Amino acid sequence: METTVPLEILRPAVALVPWLLALAAAMTANRPRKAGAALAALWNAVTLVAVNAVAVSAGWWSFGTPAHPVTGTTWSGVPIDVVLGWAVLWGAVPVLLGSIVRPALTAAVLVAGDLLAMASLRPLVVLEPDWLWGEALAVALALVPGVLLGELTARGRAVRARSWLQTALFTAILTWCLPSIALAFADRSWGEALAAWPRTVLSLAIQAGVLCAIVAQRAVAEFAEHGGTPFPWDPPARLVRTGPYAYLANPMQTAATAILVVEAAALREWRLAAAALVAVAFAAGLAARHEDGELARRFGAPWRDYRRSVPVWRPRSRPVDGGGAAELWISATCTVCAPVGAWFARRAPEQLRIRAAEDHPAGLRRVHYARIAADEGAVTDSGLAAVGRGLEHLGLGWALVGWVLRAPVLAPLLQVTVDALGGGPRRLPGDSRA
16 A cells, blocks of 8 residues: 655655654653663664665565655665664664563554554555565564663663673674675675685684684673673673783773774775774774773772773783682592693693692582682683683683683583593592482
8 A cells, every 4th residue: 555645755754753752752761771772773773774685685575666766875775764763663662661661562562553554655665475574574683682682771680681682783783784884885795895805815814803703702791790781881880800801901892993904804895994993093082081981980999900900902911810819620630630730830820729629519520610709709610611711810822712712602512522522521539429
């Protein structure tokens, strides 16, 4: 069904009305809700652009007709202004209203409204018979996780879940959105850009990018362990001085900049190199002044002591005091484990004591790492992850190895491999447990 509203009025209305609704709802929302709404809208913006591009390519729907073409800022046939309005409606509005209306109810109303409205937006949106597949994909990938991220942030709950969602969001922005924008300005496709280098060179670039991503992910994980996320309005409750932060004051910004540089080289795209320079200038200028002032206000002398010891862009060779001594429990009688403990001891690890697993009161089956700090409680790991934690106490090079050993997806695969090669759990002498 084609609407009687002219396209030059319909398109701005679809794009702007959600913003007006969000601004009205934001007037009574507190700061955590506004932070959650911003994240939810950003999640929807990224995913809805991708979903709409897939929908146009799959023939589920299209934008404009031959008589009424959609012009202006578009990507893969998708009008960006319309999708941004859609993202605000699906992301920000449910979260901003979450203090008075359950977000699940608002989301359900939005889906019902979308099912009714989509068919009446022609010529802006032209539906095809299988368009419900695209609607279902949008709800599953955009609406539901976006509202979940926003609501968890607004309520300050499930810090690990929201840190993982933020990791997925900012990874998509860094590795897909920004390169796609740069290539669109250059009028080049991904295939054309990647064909410029031999596969060996591209493989090395991917490995370098993955290593940078692992460092960033470990920094995000440290934030989660301290009760927060990388989002400026959702920070940790405690000062982070462990993991990558024991070597560098801004590992996430440094890793993101390095990834942009790798992408710029791999795609031969100067715009990405310019984005890296802008990121450095922003981080070293406005962001640094704001961060220093905010963290000095929140943490006082401990923050100032930390910043005097840890550089912003040039990593230390040895870790700074992470706020608590740790113990690595390794068997002294196991023929496989004992040499590992001796290897650690010879390297004089910072703030790490090597202890015999036979003396542990819990009756250990694997290598065990434990750190107990007054301001953060107990941090523990076992198996290969415990070895990775221990490597963080040796120096930057070994810390990089340790972060790889604890990387998501890779860590369980490495643990299974080590177990298969004889490094699995084992009973120690004197352990009478069944």
